[in-house]
Structures are given as structure tokens and as C-alpha cells.
Ligand SMILES: Nc1nc2c(ncn2[C@@H]2O[C@H](COP(=O)(O)OP(=O)(O)O)[C@@H](O)[C@H]2O)c(=O)[nH]1
């Protein structure tokens with residue numbers, strides 16, 4: 001059969017209040033009628049909850065007391081008949097109910113298959129399907145807000161508006177193709193040029209800029225704390241996490257391995273890494289730690305380079321700086337509680353243009369300024385207007401850039417009086433790129449890549 005009925009446990013495996021088995025497809029209702037015993041299945045209505053028991057028809061064994069929800073096509077998550085069995089949540093009870101469902105005609109769903117069906121059946125577009133994963137993965141309120149807006153269809157709508165304008169131009173150009181020779185005299189080309197510039201190119205640029213300025217809110221920021229031993233890296237990490245995660249000690253070389261923790265800074269989901277102190281050493285364990293530190297630094301989005309306010313910049317500080325100077329840096333001058341308020345650390349000339357902030361990790365001073373600086377640096381040149389909730393992801397951005405390139409080439413072509421046949425190809429390319437975003441055009445590879453990020457049961 002083309003479209004098998006699928007089933008999966010939709011809740012995390014473990015012990016808990018309720019666990020849900022989801023079934024979707026043509027046979028969903030028949031399977032439910034087979035395994036669910038209640039007084040009157042035949043009279044059940046859609047979008048209601050019913051109480052009863054899951055019973056194995058082969059031997060009459062009762063597996064659990066459950067609630068059953070039926071959502072008939074097309075008003076369901078997938079657009080197909082969907083049945084949800086709400087059982088007690090325990091690994092054994094859920095897997096035996098699932099097994100029973102599979103034995104009676106369903107096959108195990110692949111990761112993201114329910115959502116993929118929702119997309120294929122036209123319940124949602126591709127950006128909305130992606131938003132489902134974003135919602136599950138959201139680690140800050142702002143990331144959640146962006147994901148929720150996308151699930152609502154805000155991204156789709158802004159893409160469709162631009163696509164609509166492209167279609168208008170496309171229709172005009174194609175009509176012109178049918179004219180004889182000197183079309184430029186018959187067709188007014190200023191109007192399509194203006195539409196392309198104002199309603200298409202400008203909006204595409206705006207969306208691409210939105211990605212540049214705000215994608216860390218959805219993709220997160222990799223922050224690494226580095227510095228020589230004992231400057232207070234672990235203390236800073238603990239301060240930001242507001243817990244004693246890393247060991248702090250007055251002797252150098254305490255942090256030998258790196259420690260990674262998630263946290264939110266001004267709405268940005270951050271992964272922060274505390275590292276081994278960087279210095280010359282023969283200790284083989286420390287040498288490994290230092291090598292790893294640099295690997296982390298090279299992969300980071302932003303480095304907090306910690307120095308000690310209470311002593312001069314040392315030879316070791318210089319060496320570390322030389323090694324990391326190509327990274328996005330903030331110089332964190334720690335232990336400022338040990339010096340006068342007016343005291344200015346004498347930093348080398350080459351460091352002058354790097355953002356600096358004075359803090360005390362021990363007493364928590366300057367932490368707000370540090371957080372503001374982190375947000376300012378990572379949210380792009382213009383900062384992020386928090387009103388906005390439409391933020392393209394990387395896949396969208398790449399397609400938007402392709403669309404922009406094609407639209408710009410169309411404008412150039414018109415200005416140079418290129419034959420309309422060629423301009424029409426550019427416009428079509430600009431449309432196609434946008435349709436890839438919403439999934440009007442999609443290939444299996446792309447869908448696999450998107451839906452493989454899902455968990456089973458979603
Ligand atoms: N006075 C003062 N001491 C600090 C500050 N931050 C860290 N320390 C102390 O410096 C020592 C080394 O701190 P630690 O966080 O382990 O440094 P790390 O080796 O860079 O991770 C500990 O004794 C901390 O209590 C600070 O802001 N002010």
C-alpha cells in the first residue's frame with residue numbers, strides 16, 4: 001500500500017504521568033477499534049476523549065486503562081485519521097501497547113514522519129514544519145517566540161507576498177514576450193523595475209539582514225572563556241551560570257578538562273565553555289587540555305579573554321592574544337575589586353579596539369555590562385529589534401540570497417534592454433528559490449535533511 005498507517009510513542013520514554021501512542025493513517029480507526037475496549041466505539045465522535053481499556057484481542061489480556069482521542073481527517077495534525085491513546089507512562093506499558101498497535105496493521109513511524117505527512121497533505125508549509133523542531137529545541141523565550149511566529153505561518157506569509165509580486169512581474173514580462181519587435185516602446189518597463197526594486201529586492205535584503213542580525217537567537221552562540229591560569233575563568237563561568245559548576249581554587253591548573261553548559265544571555269541561547277588555563281607547561285594532562293582549549297576557541301562564535309586587573313599584562317597574556325586575535329573577542333578584565341575604581345589596566349596598543357569590560361567574578365560586579373556587550377556583539381551590526389519575530393534560518397537565508405541574485409540580475413537585464421525571454425528566466429529562478437523555502441518545490445534530499453532533525457513520534 002502507498003501510504004501505510006504509522007504509529008509511535010509520542011512522549012519521552014520513561015516513567016511519568018501519561019504517555020501517548022499516536023497512530024495516523026487510513027487504518028488508524030480500525031486499529032483503535034480492535035485494541036480499545038469500551039462500551040460503544042462505533043458511536044465515538046471526532047475530537048472527543050473516551051475512557052476505556054487497551055485489550056489484546058488475541059488473548060483478552062488487558063494492558064492498560066486509557067483515554068482515547070480520535071481526530072478524523074482532514075482536521076488532524078497530519079491531515080489523516082489520527083488516534084491518540086493516552087496511557088500510563090512506563091517503558092513496558094507503552095511499548096506493549098505500541099507493539100499491539102503494530103501487530104494490528106500499523107508500521108513504526110520514522111522520525112518526523114507525522115509532521116512530514118502534515119506538510120505533504122498541505123496542512124502546513126515547510127517553514128512551519130521546521131518551526132515544530134525549533135519549538136521543541138527552543139532554549140530561551142525569544143527563540144520560542146521566533147519559532148511560534150514561524151509555526152503560525154509568519155515566515156510563509158512574508159515569502160508569499162514577495163512571491164506574489166514576482167508573479168506579477170513574471171506575467172507582465174511574459175505578456176511582453178508575445179509582442180513583436182520593439183517591445184520596449186509598447187511595454188512600460190519602469191513599472192516592473194520599480195516593483196522589483198521596492199517590493200522584491202528591498203524585502204529580500206531585509207529578510208537576509210534579519211538573518212545576519214538575529215540568527216544567534218535561534219541557532220545559539222558558542223562562547224568560550226580563555227585566559228592564563230588563575231585569572232578567574234571558572235569563577236566567571238559559575239557567575240554566569242549562577243551555580244558552582246566549575247571548581248574554583250587559588251592554585252593554578254585546577255581546570256584541566258573543559259566544561260560545557262547551556263545558559264541564556266539576553267534571550268540568546270548560549271553554550272559556554274570553561275577551559276584549562278593557557279600557559280607553558282610540561283604536564284601531559286595540561287598539554288592536552290590546552291590543545292583542546294584552542295580547538296574550542298577556533299570553533300567558537302565569541303571568546304571571553306580573561307585577564308587579571310590586579311597584575312600587569314604578562315608575557316603569557318600576549319602569547320594567548322596572538323593565538324586568538326583572529327577570533328571575535330571581548331577582553332574581560334577580572335578581579336577589578338582588587339584595584340581602584342579609576343584604575344586603568346595598561347593594555348597593548350593592538351588591543352585598544354577590542355571591546356573591554358571590567359568585572360569582578362568574585363563579587364558579581366560588571367556582569368550586566370558584560371552580558372549587554374555579549375548581546376550587542378552577537379546580534380549583528382544593527383542589533384536586533386526585539387519586535388521582530390520573523391528570523392530566517394540558514395536554509396531560508398541561502399535560498400533568499402539566490403532569489404535576490406536572480407531578481408537583481410533581472411533588473412540589470414531590463415535596464416540594459418536584454419530580451420524579455422532572458423529576463424523571464426531570471427524571474428522564474430527568483431520565484432523557484434522562494435518556493436524552495438515554503439516547500440512548494442522540494443526534493444527528497446532536502447526533506448530528508450529537514451525531517452531527520454525530528455524525534456520519533458513528532
Ligand atoms: N578578588 C578576586 N578574586 C577572584 C576573582 N575571580 C576569581 N578570583 C579568585 O582567583 C582564584 C582563581 O579563580 P578561578 O576561577 O579558579 O580561576 P581560573 O584558573 O582562571 O579558572 C580563586 O581563588 C578565586 O576565588 C575576582 O573577581 N576577584
Ligand SMILES: [Mg+2]
Pocket residue numbers: 233234235246247248254255275277
Ligand atoms: Mg578554572
